[in-house]
Amino acid sequence: MTPTAQTTLTTAGLLERRIETRTANIGIIGLGYVGLPLALLFSEQKFRVTGFDIDQKKVETLARGGSYIVRIPGTEIQAAAAQGFNATAQFEHISEMDVVIICVPTPLSDHHEPDLSFIVSTAKSIAPHLRPGQLIVLESTTYPGTTEELLIPILEENPLGLKAARNGVASDQEFYVAFSPEREDPGNDTVARRDIPKVVGGLNPAATQLASAVYSSIFNRAVPVSTPAVAEMTKLLENIYRCVNIALVNELKLLCLRMGIDIWEVIEAASSKPFGFHPFYPGPGLGGHCIPIDPFYLSWKAKEHDFHTRFIELAGEINLSMPYHVVSAMAAALNQRKKTLNGAQVLVLGIAYKKDIDDLRESPSLTVIELLQKEGAEVKYNDPYFAYVGRGRKYDLQMHNTPLENLDQYDCIVILTDHSDYDYEQIAREARLVVDTRNATRGIRADNIVRC
Ligand SMILES: NC(=O)c1ccc[n+]([C@@H]2O[C@H](COP(=O)([O-])OP(=O)(O)OC[C@H]3O[C@@H](n4cnc5c(N)ncnc54)[C@H](O)[C@@H]3O)[C@@H](O)[C@H]2O)c1
Numbered sequence: 001m002t003p004t005a006q007t008t009l010t011t012a013g014l015l016e017r018r019i020e021t022r023t024a025n026i027g028i029i030g031l032g033y034v035g036l037p038l039a040l041l042f043s044e045q046k047f048r049v050t051g052f053d054i055d056q057k058k059v060e061t062l063a064r065g066g067s068y069i070v071r072i073p074g075t076e077i078q079a080a081a082a083q084g085f086n087a088t089a090q091f092e093h094i095s096e097m098d099v100v101i102i103c104v105p106t107p108l109s110d111h112h113e114p115d116l117s118f119i120v121s122t123a124k125s126i127a128p129h130l131r132p133g134q135l136i137v138l139e140s141t142t143y144p145g146t147t148e149e150l151l152i153p154i155l156e157e158n159p160l161g162l163k164a165a166r167n168g169v170a171s172d173q174e175f176y177v178a179f180s181p182e183r184e185d186p187g188n189d190t191v192a193r194r195d196i197p198k199v200v201g202g203l204n205p206a207a208t209q210l211a212s213a214v215y216s217s218i219f220n221r222a223v224p225v226s227t228p229a230v231a232e233m234t235k236l237l238e239n240i241y242r243c244v245n246i247a248l249v250n251e252l253k254l255l256c257l258r259m260g261i262d263i264w265e266v267i268e269a270a271s272s273k274p275f276g277f278h279p280f281y282p283g284p285g286l287g288g289h290c291i292p293i294d295p296f297y298l299s300w301k302a303k304e305h306d307f308h309t310r311f312i313e314l315a316g317e318i319n320l321s322m323p324y325h326v327v328s329a330m331a332a333a334l335n336q337r338k339k340t341l342n343g344a345q346v347l348v349l350g351i352a353y354k355k356d357i358d359d360l361r362e363s364p365s366l367t368v369i370e371l372l373q374k375e376g377a378e379v380k381y382n383d384p385y386f387a388y389v390g391r392g393r394k395y396d397l398q399m400h401n402t403p404l405e406n407l408d409q410y411d412c413i414v415i416l417t418d419h420s421d422y423d424y425e426q427i428a429r430e431a432r433l434v435v436d437t438r439n440a441t442r443g444i445r446a447d448n449i450v451r452c
Pocket of ligand 1: 029030032033035052053054055058103104105121122125139140141182183184185289290
């Protein structure tokens with residue numbers, strides 16, 4: 001065995017052993033909806049975990065044993081702390097980590113272009129503290145090529161001159177790099193987190209093997225792929241598949257409304273087919289950090305290859321039009337009752353982008369509220385998950401949660417998020433007019449319900 005080959009076995013083999021024996025130090029950068037639960041999973045498996053975040057408030061909350069994500073109780077943070085978990089904004093501790101996993105945001109700019117500034121700044125924070133043999137994994141959703149074209153060149157500008165291991169044989173002047181997409185489905189309790197297979201694509205086989213070993217300690221199955229770009233594209237395929245299918249049912253819903261056919265009944269009937277059909281459901285528009293955003297990462301990158309991603313653009317067009325459809329349907333329903341949207345008292349039910357979660361990023365409810373206000377409606381909202389909605393990147397509402405009482409005071413109640421906590425029978429009984437965008441009132445027969 002050549003000296004170089006021996007070194008390979010030593011750095012990768014050593015790290016693998018540390019992973020197996022739970023003595024590897026795990027660093028998670030970005031303690032948001034993805035990073036914090038991931039840190040807790042590693043901690044549950046007895047790893048010593050350090051979380052890094054530039055948000056001092058989050059770091060302080062975690063240091064007090066508190067949580068800022070509704071579905072994660074403080075007791076879980078305290079249990080992790082007892083296991084050695086701590087959070088910090090000091091990036092020099094990166095050098096103490098064996099594995100560093102990056103979970104920072106990847107939003108779109110105002111011009112619907114990828115905003116990779118968080119990945120860039122994170123890479124710049126890691127580079128000065130890199131050491132040989134570390135494994136760096138990017139989890140943030142992004143276009144194929146980001147790991148190799150953007151992340152690695154910044155990491156390689158490190159003071160020790162370390163390089164990312166590209167060949168099968170790694171030297172002791174190298175570090176390992178992989179991409180592994182996050183697949184969480186917030187609010188879905190039917191699949192245990194452990195049972196969601198983890199796709200991993202390393203820059204070289206050793207990096208893939210190390211990343212597989214790390215994730216196999218917290219997930220039941222790792223799915224190795226040949227390159228980071230394949231792993232990056234896998235995540236986008238999954239989200240584009242959802243985005244396009246949701247657009248399809250949204251469009252068919254509009255047609256069904258004209259034809260007097262109940263699209264929900266159609267979907268339910270089609271779902272009885274035991275093969276070749278997977279149900280997707282229409283709604284007031286797309287929300288969340290992934291489906292409305294990720295497809296545009298690919299369409300942006302495609303332009304570099306003189307390629308126009310028509311499915312993505314068309315799906316985006318249809319999905320973005322849905323909040324406008326909801327407002328038109330409300331105006332029509334009020335009109336039938338000889339009322340106008342202008343001056344109407346409206347209660348929006350549900351502001352989260354999806355049922356039973358505390359996340360309002362890109363929520364279509366925010367767009368619907370803004371459109372209603374533009375039309376002159378007096379809008380209030382109720383959502384058990386949000387006591388107050390202030391200002392975000394794309395909205396500025398400054399509204400407080402309204403109690404769910406005296407429902408007959410509203411000219412129209414619009415169901416935008418079908419939280420399980422709501423008593424839809426009672427809402428239908430007490431409201432003057434209900435516009436239901438989620439089929440939450442299925443089975444309830446009443447003249448005051450308009451499904452749209
Ligand atoms: N939320 C989901 O359900 C979900 C699912 C799949 C994939 N993703 C992807 O995962 C990534 C993270 O998403 P999220 O929902 O956790 O975002 P988030 O906004 O909840 O959390 C990101 C965290 O990163 C921190 N951060 C930003 N810049 C930083 C820096 N330079 N150094 C350290 N910390 C920094 C922020 O303060 C924040 O706490 C995104 O790419 C997203 O597309 C999210």
